[in-house]
Amino acid sequence: MPFDIGESRGGTYSEQMAAHSVLQKLGILADAAKYDASCASSGTAKKNSLAGKGIGSTEGMGICHAYAPDGRCISLLKILLTNHCVFDCHYCVNRKSSNVARARFNPQEVVDLTLAFYRRNYIEGLFLSSGIVKNSNHTMEQIVEVARILREEHDFRGYIHLKTIPEADAEIVHQAGLYADRVSINVELPTDSGLTRLAPDKDARQIEGAMGKVRSDLAEAKDARKRFKYAPRFAPAGQSTQMIVGADAATDADIVGKASRLYDNFRLRRVYYSAFSPIPDASAVLPLKRPPLIREHRLYQSDWLMRFYGYKPSEVMQATEADGNLPLDIDPKLAWALKFREAFPVDVNRASKEQLLRVPGLGVKAVAKILASRRHRALRLDDVALLTQSITKVRPFICTVDWRPVMLTDRADLRSLLAPRTEQLELFAA
Amino acid sequence: MTALRQVKLGTYYVVHLPEADDFDFWRERARALVQCDVPPDRIAWVEPGGSGDLFADGERRMPVPPESAPIVRANRRFVQLARNAILHSDTERFAVLYRLLWRLQANPGIMEDKADSDVRRIEELDKNVRRDSHKMHAFVRFRLVESEKEEAGEHYVAWFQPEHHILRANAGFFMRRFANMRWSILTPRGSLHWDGETMSEGPPAQRSDAPGGDPMEDLWRTYYASIFNPARLKIGAMLKEMPKKYWKNMPEAALIPELVAGAQKREAAMVEKGTLEFEERPETLGEIDKAIHACRKCPIGSLDNQPVMGEGPQNAALMIVGEQPGDQEDRSGRPFVGPAGQLLDVHLDKVGIDRRASYVTNAVKHFKYVQRGKRRLHQNPGAKEIDTCRWWIESERAIVQPKIVLAMGASAARGMLGKTVSISKVRGAPIALEDGSELWVTAHPSYLLRLDGAARDEQARLFDADLAAVKERLEELT
Numbered sequence: 001m002p003f004d005i006g007e008s009r010g011g012t013y014s015e016q017m018a019a020h021s022v023l024q025k026l027g028i029l030a031d032a033a034k035y036d037a038s039c040a041s042s043g044t045a046k047k048n049s050l051a052g053k054g055i056g057s058t059e060g061m062g063i064c065h066a067y068a069p070d071g072r073c074i075s076l077l078k079i080l081l082t083n084h085c086v087f088d089c090h091y092c093v094n095r096k097s098s099n100v101a102r103a104r105f106n107p108q109e110v111v112d113l114t115l116a117f118y119r120r121n122y123i124e125g126l127f128l129s130s131g132i133v134k135n136s137n138h139t140m141e142q143i144v145e146v147a148r149i150l151r152e153e154h155d156f157r158g159y160i161h162l163k164t165i166p167e168a169d170a171e172i173v174h175q176a177g178l179y180a181d182r183v184s185i186n187v188e189l190p191t192d193s194g195l196t197r198l199a200p201d202k203d204a205r206q207i208e209g210a211m212g213k214v215r216s217d218l219a220e221a222k223d224a225r226k227r228f229k230y231a232p233r234f235a236p237a238g239q240s241t242q243m244i245v246g247a248d249a250a251t252d253a254d255i256v257g258k259a260s261r262l263y264d265n266f267r268l269r270r271v272y273y274s275a276f277s278p279i280p281d282a283s284a285v286l287p288l289k290r291p292p293l294i295r296e297h298r299l300y301q302s303d304w305l306m307r308f309y310g311y312k313p314s315e316v317m318q319a320t321e322a323d324g325n326l327p328l329d330i331d332p333k334l335a336w337a338l339k340f341r342e343a344f345p346v347d348v349n350r351a352s353k354e355q356l357l358r359v360p361g362l363g364v365k366a367v368a369k370i371l372a373s374r375r376h377r378a379l380r381l382d383d384v385a386l387l388t389q390s391i392t393k394v395r396p397f398i399c400t401v402d403w404r405p406v407m408l409t410d411r412a413d414l415r416s417l418l419a420p421r422t423e424q425l426e427l428f429a430a
Numbered sequence: 431m432t433a434l435r436q437v438k439l440g441t442y443y444v445v446h447l448p449e450a451d452d453f454d455f456w457r458e459r460a461r462a463l464v465q466c467d468v469p470p471d472r473i474a475w476v477e478p479g480g481s482g483d484l485f486a487d488g489e490r491r492m493p494v495p496p497e498s499a500p501i502v503r504a505n506r507r508f509v510q511l512a513r514n515a516i517l518h519s520d521t522e523r524f525a526v527l528y529r530l531l532w533r534l535q536a537n538p539g540i541m542e543d544k545a546d547s548d549v550r551r552i553e554e555l556d557k558n559v560r561r562d563s564h565k566m567h568a569f570v571r572f573r574l575v576e577s578e579k580e581e582a583g584e585h586y587v588a589w590f591q592p593e594h595h596i597l598r599a600n601a602g603f604f605m606r607r608f609a610n611m612r613w614s615i616l617t618p619r620g621s622l623h624w625d626g627e628t629m630s631e632g633p634p635a636q637r638s639d640a641p642g643g644d645p646m647e648d649l650w651r652t653y654y655a656s657i658f659n660p661a662r663l664k665i666g667a668m669l670k671e672m673p674k675k676y677w678k679n680m681p682e683a684a685l686i687p688e689l690v691a692g693a694q695k696r697e698a699a700m701v702e703k704g705t706l707e708f709e710e711r712p713e714t715l716g717e718i719d720k721a722i723h724a725c726r727k728c729p730i731g732s733l734d735n736q737p738v739m740g741e742g743p744q745n746a747a748l749m750i751v752g753e754q755p756g757d758q759e760d761r762s763g764r765p766f767v768g769p770a771g772q773l774l775d776v777h778l779d780k781v782g783i784d785r786r787a788s789y790v791t792n793a794v795k796h797f798k799y800v801q802r803g804k805r806r807l808h809q810n811p812g813a814k815e816i817d818t819c820r821w822w823i824e825s826e827r828a829i830v831q832p833k834i835v836l837a838m839g840a841s842a843a844r845g846m847l848g849k850t851v852s853i854s855k856v857r858g859a860p861i862a863l864e865d866g867s868e869l870w871v872t873a874h875p876s877y878l879l880r881l882d883g884a885a886r887d888e889q890a891r892l893f894d895a896d897l898a899a900v901k902e903r904l905e906e907l908t
Contacts, residue, residue, distance in 0.1 A: 023652055030656035048606035057607040063568045064671065066682055068658035069690050071667025078657060088813070088849050097813035116646050117653075119586060119611060120572045193864060200849035275662070293662055369544040376543040383545040 026113065028103040032083035032094050033129060036186075037242055037272040039064075041075045041124035041159040044181040044237035054155030055118060056125070058181065062159075063124055076127040076161060077117050081105055081142055085131030089188070089199035091247045091276060094131045104133075107146040114150060118158055125159030125181070126150070132165065140168035140176070147179035159237075166202075166210035173210065174234075177217055182237035182269070185210050187262065190255045194248030211266045214239045218267070238269035245299060246291025247276040251324030253317045256302055260313035263306075273299045298326040305333060308364055309357045329419045334360040337397060338415055344397040345405050348379050360418070361393035393418060443473045443492070447524070450477045450619075451595040453516045460528050461502045465495035470532050475524030504531060507541045515555035517595045526551055562594045567603055569676050572613060573644040586613040589640035589679060597622060601629055616640050647681040654682040660693035712825050715744060722795045722822055728815040730796040735760045740791025740826055747908050748783070748900070749832035750774075751823065753841040753874055754794035757806050765790050770876040774838075777875070777890070781897040783904075789830050793837075793845030794819045816844045833867055833907045834860075836900055839874030857896055860903065868903065872896035 042062030049055050064073035082104035083094040093100055114126045128146055132139050143162055150156040162180040164173045177183050185207055189195045192204045214235070221234030241262060243255060250258075259271040275296035302319070305311040319336040320326050327335050337344060337360045346355045348370055356367045369387045373379060381403040385391040396405045396414060445459050456475075463473060504512075512527050530548045534540055543549055572586035586608075597615070601622050604615065614623045616635035623630045668686075677683035712718045722737040731737075738755035741764060750766075758768035766774055778785050793816055799806035811819075823845050827835065837843045843851050846869050847861070853873055860868035873896075878889050 023649060026649055027652050027656045030653050034657050034659050049609040050606055053610060055608055055611060057603075059603070059606075061564075063564070065568050066654060066680065067668040067672040068654065069665055069668050069686055069693065070659045070662045071664030072659075073671070074654065074657060077653065079653075090817070090848065097817060099814065113649070117650065119608070120574070120644065120646060120650070121570050121588070122650050197848065197864065200847055293664070372542040373544045376539060377545065379545070386545050386550065 022109060022113070025103040025105055025109070026079070028101050029079045029081075029083060029105060032080045032100070032131075033078045033127075035093065035274060036078065036127070036129060036163075037072075037274040038161070038184065038240060038270070039073050039075045039078060039127065040182075040237075040240075040270065041161075042237075043269065044159060045233060047157045049155070049157050052155045052157060054157060055115070056157030058124070058157070058159050065122055065124065075124045076159065077114055077123045077125070078127040079105070079110065079113075079129075081107075081110065081128060081130035081139070081146070082133055083131045084133050086135075087132050087199070087201040089202065091188075091198050091244055107142060107149060110146045111149045111154070114158075115154060115156070118156075123158075125156075125161070127161040127163075129163035130165075132167075136165045136167035137169055137172060140165050140172045144172060144175050144179065147176065151179050161237075164210065164214070166207045170210075170213050173213065174217055177214065177221075177235040178232055180235050182240060183214055183235045184240045184242070185214070186242045187211075187258075188242070188244055189248055190243050190245075190250040190258045191248060194250060198247060208265075211239065211241070211262075211268075215266045239266065240268055240270040240272060241266075242272040242274055245273050245275050245296055251320070252295070252299060252302070252326045253320050253324040255299060256306075256313055256316050259303065260306060271303060273303075292328060294328050295325070298328065298332055302326060302332045305336075309333070310354055311336070330415065331360070333358070334393075334415075334418060345399045346397065347399040348384055349374050349399075349401065359394060359397045361388060361390055361397075363389075441472065443468060444476060445473060445492075445524075446476045447478065451517050451598055453513050456516060456524055456527070457512075459492065460531055462492055462495050463528070464502045464532060464535060465499035466493040468493065470525065470529040473525070473528060475528070477521065477524075480521060502531070503535060503538060505534070505538065505541060508534060511541075511552050511556045514559045514599075515552050517559045517599055518555040519594045520555060523555055526555075559594050559596060562592055563596045563600050563603075565676060566590060566592055566596060566600055569672075569680055570604075570615060571680060573641040574646070575641050583612060586611060587640050588613070588615045589635070589637050590615055590617050591679065592617055592619065595619060598631070605629060643681075651682050651685055655685055655689060658689055660689070663690065663693045665690060711828065713829070715739070715826065715829055718822060718825055718829075725795065725822075727821075728818045730754075730794065730798045730811065730815055733796065733799065735797040735799075736763055737795040738763055738765050738792060738797075739795070740789055741765060742785075742789035742791075742830075743787065744789075744830055746787060746789035746830055747833045748788040748904055749827065749830055749835045750785075750788050750790045751835060751837045751842040751845065752790075752792045753839050753876075754792050754811055755797045756808055756876075757797065757799070760797035760806075765792055769879060770874065773875045773878060777893055777897055781894060781901050783897060783901050789826075789832060791823065791826055793823055793842045795822055811841055813844065813850065816841055817848065820845055820848065827865075827867075831865070831867075834900060834904055835863065835867060835869045836897075837869060837871045839877065842874070843869075843871045857892070858899065868907075870896065870900050870903075 040062055041058070042060065044058050044060075046059055048057035048059070062075055064075050066074040068074060080094070082102070083100065084102050084104060085092075085094045085096055088096040092098075110126070110128065114123070117123045118125070126146070128143055130139050130143055147160050147162060150160065160180045161182045161184065162176045164176050164183050164185050166185050173183070187204075187207055188199055188202065195202055195204050217234050218238060221232065224231035225233070243258070245255065255273070262268050262271055273296050275291050275293050302316045305316055306313060315336065316332060318339060319332045326332050330338075337358065343355075343358065346359060348356065353367060353371060356362055356370060357364070362370070366388045370379065370384070373383065373387065377383065378401045381391065381395070381400045384394065384398065384400055388394055395403070396418070398405070443463065447455055449455070508530065515523055515527060526548060530540070530552055533548065540546060541549060544553075570588045570590050572588045575585045575587050597617050597620055604613065604622070605624055608624070610626055612625050614621060614632075616639055618634050618636070621632035621635045623632060677686070712721055719739040722739065725731050725737065735755075738759050752766060752770070755765065756768045756770065759765055759771070765771070775785060794811045797806070798809045798811050798815070800809055801807075835846060837846050840850060840853060843853070843856070846863070851871065853871060856871045857873070860870055863869050873889060873893055875893070878886060878893060881889055
């Protein structure tokens, strides 16, 4: 049987492109963009269209306009300008050697789609990324052009997130920050050796260099606004990045370490984790199995511990198991508590905020409620039960006026008592 | 306070609210009632359409507070929560709020006591209302109505069914966002109309008053279906944030059942088509030899050919990698025995590299060709085929552990690096590999065979220079 030798699709490039309707292109270019985890639209400067000519507002809290059955929020029109790419990154569905359908939007088409969706209240704005066509500068210029038309010609005041290309000139990347609410550069893989192996065209130092430049642009713009009221804003929602989990051999400890260095060095708003997911037409050097989705979830939980619960990266790493990975059956906070049982139980009526935040099952809100309520009454176990999601999870680690976990904290089988039972969720069960 | 009691004991008061969401009216009445020391259980709050039957004989005239009445205290937190909680559809909300306001006079710190049942109840009401408002911001879907009158311009109309009395309270959000658009939001509890300058209110509406569709919804549904990743189904997470009750007014929600049903099937197909199930890395060259005979991971393996395994000492310091077996190699089952192999031998001899001490193999294990009559014409392997075959060459390299790898030609270089490089740019200098060994890249000897005259002489000279550099480096390293 004969087989395809290289590219055997008929027609010239432009003929193929003309044949694609906007609908088909949207299908291809949204499909190509879905491996980017971020869809956040929060934390930017407040703006609205009352005094303007166009539409759009951002009021601090992002809005998820729909949820897909993968549980992810759809807040932005997240598409690629094109999925043609001269790079050949193995984990990427759009890599040069991949045999997927290709399409290309021109900037005006993206602008029209964004506005049409926005007017119908489908979205908060646009998240635009792109494969590299011709060269990095050309591609970055096209991305910036979309943002420029939206902002300058349509006075669009919704949210814009632009993915920037580390290899592009700093001046063009800077331009992107002037139009966008957020800019991001993906570090892609947690280790340099993983990047060399799976993204041979990318360079870790160049990526970090570009993130450093964005950081200084952010600081400069912030400083200028303190002195001049009308100094231009630069990406008021800051910068973020994404790491692919499970495509290389990096352990959770490696990943947590890398994330904390990125937070420190580049003042990132967020580090997103994306569990490597099987892509059509995968490259042969990729791992054989995809990592469990729960691994990604555990990494996000560890991220939360560092950002909101006062854990140091080294402490999160203490929660990992012998193989350097976080346990999958229990959350990292519980894992840490089980390893450091001498820190418990804590007395909810006396303990400091920092101590309370370490209690498995007590979230930031519950801790705030406990701190406020205990000024008015000596808390009993029933009171704590009213303020928390699940008292059974909390009970082994706290003391109240009427409760002391005499044996519980020391029980060897505590882990199995607290590990959640697995259950199957059924959507269309009768 | 008892001294101020001018209200007759046993009198019940009935307060009729003009609107279900009228906080200011409630506040004014509640303040007067507290000043007159009317206990919570003596008041019935009735909203429009509600019944006051329980207190049918109740007093409808409000008591008048004496001038000496104390100031009614309500802290900021209470007012903040009450404003929102009053929008709730719970008919008891006015009474609960009044009871809390009443208790607040004696216990000003009560709002901090999160374990108090009234405080918890109000916080719960507030939370539900905030969520309903947030979902309204998220799930309202406008549809474009083309107006008959040209000058009126485009008009966007949405039909939405909020759970609580939140319509009026959220007018500002839509006004600020769609300031220069003409829009209407129709709900069973009332409607809002914005013409770009002023907001007006209308009576309750029905679904049939709103347009039934919008051509743009096809694009939106395409987007929704395409952005969904079937490899990661998390139905619970979706339902938590987008409960089914909202689905009927969201054009994309109709797709959910088929997307869910198709997801598992699609993922299975994707894995079968895409990811390759190479199980464990082979540990001996013999295992590789055996495994490549069964390899059909790319179309080349399915042609009428046989795989050609590398050959040479298992501990060779030099590994020489070519592109793929040719016609003669395929027939004999041994690498580099055809014309290119013979030419290679000549050049190796010339610079003094012993081929028998080297491990000689190919980036691709099977011969790729097209049949032309009786002849099988060589075809270059595609990037994907080379990448697929990397598994084997990497396995061989892991076992032999050469100090130097000599990749001949672009295909061999891709097999080692995973990317396509230009021979002329990378030849002549080592490239460090992950395991500490060195990669040297040169042209493939078959390239020399295709040239003649001065060009061939020049390329032969470069080829020899590359081989000589490898030999020199090999001597340094061994």
